[in-house]
Amino acid sequence: MSDVLELADVTLVRSGNRLLDQITWSVSDGDRWVILGPNGAGKTTLLQIAAAQMHPTSGYAEVLGELLGAVDVFELRPRIGLTSAALAERIPRDESVLDVVRTAAYAVVGRWREAYDDIDDDRASWLLERMGIAHLSGRTFGTLSEGERKRTQLARALMADPELLLLDEPTAGLDLGGRETLVATMGEIAADPASPATVLVTHHVEEIPTGFTHALLLTGGRVVAAGPIGDTLTDDNLSACFGIALRVTHDDGRWGARAVTDGVTIGSRSSADVVSSE
Numbered sequence: 251m252s253d254v255l256e257l258a259d260v261t262l263v264r265s266g267n268r269l270l271d272q273i274t275w276s277v278s279d280g281d282r283w284v285i286l287g288p289n290g291a292g293k294t295t296l297l298q299i300a301a302a303q304m305h306p307t308s309g310y311a312e313v314l315g316e317l318l319g320a321v322d323v324f325e326l327r328p329r330i331g332l333t334s335a336a337l338a339e340r341i342p343r344d345e346s347v348l349d350v351v352r353t354a355a356y357a358v359v360g361r362w363r364e365a366y367d368d369i370d371d372d373r374a375s376w377l378l379e380r381m382g383i384a385h386l387s388g389r390t391f392g393t394l395s396e397g398e399r400k401r402t403q404l405a406r407a408l409m410a411d412p413e414l415l416l417l418d419e420p421t422a423g424l425d426l427g428g429r430e431t432l433v434a435t436m437g438e439i440a441a442d443p444a445s446p447a448t449v450l451v452t453h454h455v456e457e458i459p460t461g462f463t464h465a466l467l468l469t470g471g472r473v474v475a476a477g478p479i480g481d482t483l484t485d486d487n488l489s490a491c492f493g494i495a496l497r498v499t500h501d502d503g504r505w506g507a508r509a510v511t512d513g514v515t516i517g518s519r520s521s522a523d524v525v526s527s528e
């Protein structure tokens with residue numbers, strides 16, 4: 251197994267704040283990681299480093315065998331598939347769904363004068379089929395529902411046959427049905443041995459697809475726990491991560507978490523919803 255990501259003592263400082271604080275983490279070929287943590291924990295920032303979009307202020311970060319700071323990131327980025335809200339905002343609303351996916355072959359957003367081979371067209375069409383949105387290929391991105399946009403972005407992230415797949419909150423904003431079908435699709439991708447090493451950022455343990463192998467819990471820019479998912483997603487670790495007593499469940503390959511107070515599980519993760527059993 252080769253290392254896809256190798257971070258050692260990575261610290262990132264912006265405006266005097268330590269967004270990431272001495273992160274040491276490695277991802278190997280075949281791994282499927284989930285990063286969990288409360289708002290502002292540094293999840294997106296960590297993913298930005300993995301995507302070669304940001305450099306650490308200090309520490310060592312190697313992505314796909316290339317040392318950040320010593321590599322041409324414009325050569326590295328096409329090897330990485332990324333979905334994120336920031337990237338989605340850059341997609342022109344009048345771009346066709348097919349072009350949103352095809353342009354990933356050049357790691358650009360927005361069709362210009364690139365020429366596409368039949369092989370690009372075939373792959374883009376196959377990915378849209380795989381995501382269940384082949385019928386939308388001629389529609390413009392701006393006319394899609396949120397769920398259809400998320401599927402388009404996932405197809406785009408896979409277009410360049412990436413060696414590393416980074417998914418930043420891919421199910422955010424979806425209704426229950428849309429979330430469940432996308433989580434199932436991500437489970438299929440995770441189960442495929444040909445799929446690249448994958449890192450998924452989410453706030454919700456319920457959104458971890460089946461087949462995910464590892465978890466990293468982040469709070470205040472620091473790692474609370476990281477490792478094989480069964481050892482890491484424990485009541486104690488998740489409670490420490492979110493700062494609230496939580497009970498973790500794992501049924502049929504899917505994870506769940508509920509708040510606990512005075513030994514009673516009350517069914518919410520939000521501290522605002524916690525009611526004492528007294």
Ligand SMILES: Nc1ncnc2c1ncn2[C@@H]1O[C@H](COP(=O)(O)OP(=O)(O)OP(=O)(O)O)[C@@H](O)[C@H]1O
Pocket residue numbers: 264265267269287288289290291292293294295296453
């Ligand atoms: N340029 C910046 N200067 C100062 N602070 C920043 C900057 N960019 C981000 N931050 C802060 O860094 C922290 C981590 O942000 P980040 O977006 O990585 O968190 P996150 O875990 O992804 O949060 P969320 O779950 O809310 O999306 C936040 O407190 C954010 O306000």
